[in-house]
Amino acid sequence: MIRHTVGRLVSTVFVAVVLALFALPMLWLAAAPFDASPTITTSVPEFTLANFAAILDNPYALGSIGNSLIQGGGAAVLVVVLAALAAYALSRVSVPGRDVLLYLLLLLSSVVTGTAAMVPIFELATRLNLIDTHLGVILVVSGGLLPAAIFILKDFMDETPTSYEESARVFGASPLQILRHITVPLVRPGLATIGVWALASVWGGFLFQFILLRDPEKSPGSVILYTLYTEGGAPKLDLISTFSLLYSLPVVAMYLFVSQRYGFRFHGGIKR
Amino acid sequence: MITDAAGLGRARATAFVLPALVLIAVFLVFPALWTIYLGLTDYRLTGLQAANPQVVGLDNYTSALGDPRFLSSLWLTVAYVGGSAVIGQAGLGFALAWVLRTRRGTVRRLVEGVVLLSWILPSTVVGFLWFALLDRDGGTLNALLGTPGFAWLLDHPLLSIIVFNTWRGTAFSMMLYSAALENVPPSHLETARLAGANVFQQLRDVVFPLIRRHVLTNLLLISLWTFNDFTPFVLTGGGPEGRSEILPIYVYNIALRGGELGLGAAVSFLILLINLVFALAYLRLLRGRRRQEATAAAGGPPA
Numbered sequence: 001m002i003r004h005t006v007g008r009l010v011s012t013v014f015v016a017v018v019l020a021l022f023a024l025p026m027l028w029l030a031a032a033p034f035d036a037s038p039t040i041t042t043s044v045p046e047f048t049l050a051n052f053a054a055i056l057d058n059p060y061a062l063g064s065i066g067n068s069l070i071q072g073g074g075a076a077v078l079v080v081v082l083a084a085l086a087a088y089a090l091s092r093v094s095v096p097g098r099d100v101l102l103y104l105l106l107l108l109s110s111v112v113t114g115t116a117a118m119v120p121i122f123e124l125a126t127r128l129n130l131i132d133t134h135l136g137v138i139l140v141v142s143g144g145l146l147p148a149a150i151f152i153l154k155d156f157m158d159e160t161p162t163s164y165e166e167s168a169r170v171f172g173a174s175p176l177q178i179l180r181h182i183t184v185p186l187v188r189p190g191l192a193t194i195g196v197w198a199l200a201s202v203w204g205g206f207l208f209q210f211i212l213l214r215d216p217e218k219s220p221g222s223v224i225l226y227t228l229y230t231e232g233g234a235p236k237l238d239l240i241s242t243f244s245l246l247y248s249l250p251v252v253a254m255y256l257f258v259s260q261r262y263g264f265r266f267h268g269g270i271k272r
Numbered sequence: 273m274i275t276d277a278a279g280l281g282r283a284r285a286t287a288f289v290l291p292a293l294v295l296i297a298v299f300l301v302f303p304a305l306w307t308i309y310l311g312l313t314d315y316r317l318t319g320l321q322a323a324n325p326q327v328v329g330l331d332n333y334t335s336a337l338g339d340p341r342f343l344s345s346l347w348l349t350v351a352y353v354g355g356s357a358v359i360g361q362a363g364l365g366f367a368l369a370w371v372l373r374t375r376r377g378t379v380r381r382l383v384e385g386v387v388l389l390s391w392i393l394p395s396t397v398v399g400f401l402w403f404a405l406l407d408r409d410g411g412t413l414n415a416l417l418g419t420p421g422f423a424w425l426l427d428h429p430l431l432s433i434i435v436f437n438t439w440r441g442t443a444f445s446m447m448l449y450s451a452a453l454e455n456v457p458p459s460h461l462e463t464a465r466l467a468g469a470n471v472f473q474q475l476r477d478v479v480f481p482l483i484r485r486h487v488l489t490n491l492l493l494i495s496l497w498t499f500n501d502f503t504p505f506v507l508t509g510g511g512p513e514g515r516s517e518i519l520p521i522y523v524y525n526i527a528l529r530g531g532e533l534g535l536g537a538a539v540s541f542l543i544l545l546i547n548l549v550f551a552l553a554y555l556r557l558l559r560g561r562r563r564q565e566a567t568a569a570a571g572g573p574p575a
Contacts, residue, residue, distance in 0.1 A: 011371040022386040028404040082292040089288035093280050103551050108304050110496040120306035143299025175280050204394030222396040244397040251392050
C-alpha cells in the first residue's frame with residue numbers, strides 16, 4: 001500500500017513537471033499578441049487588440065491562411081485516400097518484396113524530403129509547369145508523406161481481423177464496398193491521425209513552399225510569417241506573434257474536431 | 273497469415289497500390305535518383321560548373337569522408353538522435369503513456385493536450401516560440417531561472433536542440449505507446465504485481481515482450497525523422513562554430529551556402545546509406561520476432 005502511494009506521488013510530480021515543461025514555450029504565444037508593445041519576454045500583456053487589426057491590414061496575411069488551407073487540405077485528402085488504398089491492398093494481398101519495398105520508400109522519403117533533393121524537385125516542377133501552382137506543392141509534399149502514411153496505416157490494417165471481410169464477401173460485397181463499409185470504419189482513428197499529421201506537416205512546412213511558389217499571392221502562412229520583418233531586418237514582434245497565433249488556431253481547431261469526432265489514436269481493430 | 277479476405281486479387285490490388293506508387297515514383301524516387309547522379313558530378317550553384325557539370329566519379333565521396341567537418345557532424349547527429357529521439361522522445365513518450373494509462377479525466381486530457389499541441393503547432397511558429405524562450409537578454413527561461421544574459425543557444429547548442437526536438441516530437445511516441453499499452457491485458461500486470469514484481473520487472477517481463485513490435489516501429493520512425501530533421505536550423509543555424517551542425521544542416525551549408533551542389537548530393541547519399549543500416553537492423557529484429565511467433569503458434573492455437 002505504501003509502495004502504491006509513493007508510486008502515485010512520484011507519477012503526479014512527474015506529470016506536473018512535464019506539464020510545465022511543455023506549456024512553458026507556449027506562454028509567449030498566449031501573451032504577446034495581446035500586448036501593446038510585445039518584446040521577446042513573456043509578460044502579462046498591456047491588453048490590446050490593435051495587433052489583430054494591424055495584421056488584417058497586411059495584404060497577404062489572410063489570403064496566406066487560405067492558401068495553407070488549400071495546400072494542406074489538398075495534400076491531407078490525397079495522402080489519406082491514396083495511402084488507405086495502398087495500405088489495404090498491401091496488407092491483404094501478398095506481393096513479393098512488399099516489406100523491402102516499403103522500407104526503401106520510407107528511407108527515401110525521410111532523406112529526400114530534406115534539403116537534399118531541392119534542386120531536382122525545383123527542376124522537375126519547372127519542367128512540369130508546376131511552379132507557382134497549389135497543385136505543385138500538393139503533389140510534391142504528398143510524394144514525401146505517402147511512404148510513412150502507408151507504413152503506419154498498413155500496421156493498422158494488419159491488426160484488423162479479416163473475418164468481417166470474409167463474411168461480407170460471402171454476401172457478395174465488392175472489394176471497394178468492403179473497404180468503404182468495413183475496413184475504413186474500423187481504422188478510422190488511424191485515418192484521422194494520418195490526416196491531421198499530413199495537414200500539420202504541410203501547414204508548418206517551409207522549404208518546398210518557399211522554393212515552388214514565387215507569387216506572394218499563393219504563398220502559405222508559413223512563408224508569409226518570414227516576411228514580417230522591418231526593412232532593417234528586425235522581426236516585427238507584434239505582427240509575428242499575432243500572426244503566429246492566428247496561424248496556429250486552424251490546426252488546433254482541426255485537431256480538436258478530429259479527436260472529438262473520430263478519436264485521435266494509434267490503434268486499429270476492435271477494442272479488446 | 274496472408275489471406276485474400278476481401279477477394280481483391282492481384283489485378284485489383286495493383287490498381288489500389290498504383291496511384292500512390294506513381295506519385296511516389298515521380299516526386300520522390302526520381303528526384304532521389306537525380307540526387308545520386310548529381311553526387312557524381314562537380315555541379316555547383318554558380319559559375320562554369322553550374323551550366324556544364326562534369327562527372328567526377330567518387331571524388332565527392334572521398335573528399336566528404338576525409339573532411340573532419342563531416343565526421344564531427346556525423347557524431348553530433350548520432351548524439352542528437354540518441355539524445356532527442358531514443359532517450360528523449362521514446363523514453364519520455366513511454367513514461368507518459370505508462371503514467372497516464374491509469375488516469376482518466378482532466379489530468380490526462382490536459383497533459384495529452386499540451387504534449388500534442390507542441391507537436392501540431394506549425395514548425396515556423398515553433399521556431400519563434402523557442403527563440404522567445406531561450407533568448408539571451410529577454411528570454412522567458414532566463415527570467416524564470418534568474419540567469420539573465422545566459423546564452424543557451426551559444427553555450428549549450430547541442431543540448432538546446434536536443435531538448436527542443438524532445439519537446440517537439442514526444443507526442444508521436446506517447447500516442448503510439450498508449451495505443452500499444454491498451455493491448456496489454458491488465459490481468460497479466462495484476463498477476464505480476466501479486467507475484468511481487470516491481471515496476472521495472474513488470475515492464476521487462478510482461479509489457480515489453482507484448483509491445484516489442486510497437487517499440488521497434490516507433491524507434492525506427494523517430495530515428496529516421498530525427499536523423500533527417502532540418503528544424504534545429506531555425507534555432508542555431510548549425511552554430512556556433514559548427515557545434516550543432518547535424519548532417520542535414522551540414523548538407524544545407526555546403527550545398528546552398530557554399531554552392532557545392534554535387535558535394536551536397538554525395539553527402540545526402542551517404543546519409544541515405546546510414547539510414548539504410550538503421551532500417552536493416554530493425555527489419556532483422558522484427559523478422560526474428562516473427563519467426564519466434566511462428567514457432568510458438570505451431571505448438572498451440574494462435575493467440
